[in-house]
């Protein structure tokens with residue numbers, strides 16, 4: 001029994017890596033949305049200090065370095081993603097402006113008010129939207145912004161199958177309004193928000209993963225692999241069938257200056 005569950009778990013990890021290895025995005029998003037969120041951020045210093053939390057392979061890390069001329073500290077806990085980022089930064093010629101840190105985004109060693117901008121695409125759900133915003137706030141200088149993208153309900157009447165899927169995979173998912181309330185409760189004011197275009201779920205993420213699922217089914221006939229592939233395929237089916245009932249929303253938020261500080 002024990003051995004069976006171990007080999008099933010091992011298969012789940014192997015399948016995850018087969019499906020995600022080498023992708024430049026590990027969730028919905030695009031350089032265009034990174035730039036759009038950046039356009040909502042108040043003016044930055046000439047060479048801002050930026051913290052990218054849950055950077056993954058760091059496509060947005062590179063975009064931030066390019067667009068701002070600043071220094072980006074990129075944090076993730078998965079070493080292969082960080083190696084991929086290191087290599088892409090070298091190829092893009094921005095490696096000197098990217099500081100890579102392997103660690104837990106919920107427990108970072110940086111002093112208070114070290115950063116001019118916090119960024120996190122598709123990663124805050126790992127520690128909870130409200131909790132993450134509260135935990136990170138001390139790192140931000142007053143008057144500066146945090147930009148986060150988060151899976152969010154876009155309807156209050158989702159189909160049963162969608163509700164069931166997210167009840168298993170992300171029961172804490174909230175509506176836009178509830179996320180905005182959580183952000184205010186965490187001590188921010190809203191500068192702007194927008195829903196990521198649906199194409200950004202597909203172009204660099206689910207479409208390549210779906211192709212890999214097809215290819216793995218052809219080449220690996222193994223019960224545990226099949227079960228793991230079924231889970232990924234179900235996720236894609238739900239995403240496709242339930243367009244419009246949830247989406248990724250970018251929230252750009254500001255840590256207010258203390259009253260009377262000018």
Ligand SMILES: C[S@@+](CC[C@H](N)C(=O)[O-])C[C@H]1O[C@@H](n2cnc3c(N)ncnc32)[C@H](O)[C@@H]1O
Pocket residue numbers: 024025026027028029053054055056057058059060075076077078081103104105106120121122123126127
């Ligand atoms: C959905 S991926 C998004 C990656 C990247 N931001 C992107 O959009 O391509 C979420 C990332 O969060 C990272 N992550 C999850 N929990 C973490 C934690 N506690 N500390 C640091 N990174 C974490 C994962 O390793 C993964 O790279």
